[in-house]
Amino acid sequence: MNIAVCIKRVPDSETRVKIASDGKSLDAAGVKFVMNPYDEFAVEEALRRKEKAGAGEVAVLCLGPAAAQETIRTALAMGADRGVLLQADKIPADPFEVAKVIAAELKSTSWDLILFGRMAIDDYNHQVGPLVAELLGLPCVTAVSHLEIEGSKGVAEREIEGGIEVVEFPLPALLTVDKGLNEPRYPALKGIMAAKKKPLEVKPVQVGGGSLDVVALTPPPERKEGRIVGEGAGAVPELIRVLREEAKVL
Amino acid sequence: MSKVLAVLEQRDGTLRKVSFEVVTAARRLSSEVDAVVCSSPGAEGCATAVAERAKSGGYGAVVFAATATGRDLAPRVAAKLGVGVAADVTDLTVEGDAIVATRPVYAGKAMQKVRVLSKPAVVSVRPNVFTPDAQASQVKPETLSVASPGRVVVREIKAAPAGMLDVAEAQIIISGGRGLKDPANFKVLEELAKAFGGRAAVGASRAVVDAGWRAHADQVGQTGKTVSPSLYIAVGISGAIQHLAGMRTAKVIVAINKDKDAPIFKVADYGVVGDLFEIVPKLTEEIRKLHG
Numbered sequence: 001m002n003i004a005v006c007i008k009r010v011p012d013s014e015t016r017v018k019i020a021s022d023g024k025s026l027d028a029a030g031v032k033f034v035m036n037p038y039d040e041f042a043v044e045e046a047l048r049r050k051e052k053a054g055a056g057e058v059a060v061l062c063l064g065p066a067a068a069q070e071t072i073r074t075a076l077a078m079g080a081d082r083g084v085l086l087q088a089d090k091i092p093a094d095p096f097e098v099a100k101v102i103a104a105e106l107k108s109t110s111w112d113l114i115l116f117g118r119m120a121i122d123d124y125n126h127q128v129g130p131l132v133a134e135l136l137g138l139p140c141v142t143a144v145s146h147l148e149i150e151g152s153k154g155v156a157e158r159e160i161e162g163g164i165e166v167v168e169f170p171l172p173a174l175l176t177v178d179k180g181l182n183e184p185r186y187p188a189l190k191g192i193m194a195a196k197k198k199p200l201e202v203k204p205v206q207v208g209g210g211s212l213d214v215v216a217l218t219p220p221p222e223r224k225e226g227r228i229v230g231e232g233a234g235a236v237p238e239l240i241r242v243l244r245e246e247a248k249v250l
Numbered sequence: 251m252s253k254v255l256a257v258l259e260q261r262d263g264t265l266r267k268v269s270f271e272v273v274t275a276a277r278r279l280s281s282e283v284d285a286v287v288c289s290s291p292g293a294e295g296c297a298t299a300v301a302e303r304a305k306s307g308g309y310g311a312v313v314f315a316a317t318a319t320g321r322d323l324a325p326r327v328a329a330k331l332g333v334g335v336a337a338d339v340t341d342l343t344v345e346g347d348a349i350v351a352t353r354p355v356y357a358g359k360a361m362q363k364v365r366v367l368s369k370p371a372v373v374s375v376r377p378n379v380f381t382p383d384a385q386a387s388q389v390k391p392e393t394l395s396v397a398s399p400g401r402v403v404v405r406e407i408k409a410a411p412a413g414m415l416d417v418a419e420a421q422i423i424i425s426g427g428r429g430l431k432d433p434a435n436f437k438v439l440e441e442l443a444k445a446f447g448g449r450a451a452v453g454a455s456r457a458v459v460d461a462g463w464r465a466h467a468d469q470v471g472q473t474g475k476t477v478s479p480s481l482y483i484a485v486g487i488s489g490a491i492q493h494l495a496g497m498r499t500a501k502v503i504v505a506i507n508k509d510k511d512a513p514i515f516k517v518a519d520y521g522v523v524g525d526l527f528e529i530v531p532k533l534t535e536e537i538r539k540l541h542g
Contacts, residue, residue, distance in 0.1 A: 013472040013492040017359040037473050096334035121472050125337045127325040134329035139401040142322045159467050160318040161416040166406040180466040211334045211368035218361050232524035233532040240536050247502040249481045
């Protein structure tokens, strides 16, 4: 089974966001970058599918700056076979431009499965996976939290508001995966050593500017300073009062 | 701005609440709004029908809900139209002839303002943000017939247990963290949620989801759901930065925690310090009286 996993290098979720001097982007100084957490589920799922099939290849694809080689190496250390970095220093805000570059690279190989994380925790788009599916003309299931594959047919579960949708799809297909699908493995020392020798191809790419022009990046609106209404169960009547009279939410 | 196409959602033949929010958001952009809904579920077939309609109608914008369905549908329609998507938007304005959208990024740790230059602009709006006006609830959408369901076939929808709301859409969320000490203790939060009479959902911190106490669907935070309820009650949650990012857009935040120095109190409008196992049942009792 040949599987492509598309991953992204993002700031760690514990990052405190500082705005850069251009007023439009993140100040990356001192920020720790990691593999997008949802992409870890995608890498893990690809490895398990390949192990189960007993043959095939797991290729990892990443659009990002030169430093994203490190992110690809993490996936290689988990067990992926090879990596491709589509190198660009600036990633536009428009997910369609990102999707075009990734689709162009994926087109040259025939994949049984293409996996993405459900979303990236930096730009929160949830869009690149389905955009790529549309560009490649592939069936697509988003936010997959349970997956069964038999031969060239798959059954997936995805969370929708207030329930779980069960869908059937033919392979090849593109899936975006959610937390809960599996438990990603930690790269073992042996894997980390092996990853250094695995092929990692770097291809410079031109990414278009797209149709979303970032005007500003600003801190979220400050919340008004709150207060402690009291201690213990005795404070509950006062809490109820302020929620009704001040906040007017009850 | 020229006409706007609002793409609504229904389940079991009934429009979902978020559909009225989509109409309300669309009206921010234009006084002329056409509302449509697909005849059957399945994003592939629906995307074809919506894209055909969008192409034929000369629309300035196409507005979706940023729900599980809309996040799937919007990019497919956008790709068919050859344009991008401004996804998960929390504010929309028209400046000159361009739409300016505000989107929370880094799970709400920053707000990104983008000018959408494409024609049409494809936008998805976050649930619970655009309060539906009275007019919106009168909307009578046109049903787009879906010619073929597509290759991905919906076999079944397993409904969540009756009375359980999704945290992404609930007006009131009661979230629990490690302070609950044991998964069975979430019962106290479920009781409180019930006391709100079907308007509240129970959420969870990453710590308790990772520990397997609660389902991932309930997780609030940067690697879970970003929520904007009118009332968020954080119980036994210390307030890790990735959790705060996911709930700081709630209208009112209440924190109940035994540690008076817990970071959660920094974002809470109202805090109660003490033993949650004494405070929450008392709160449940008082809420029941209000709704009794």
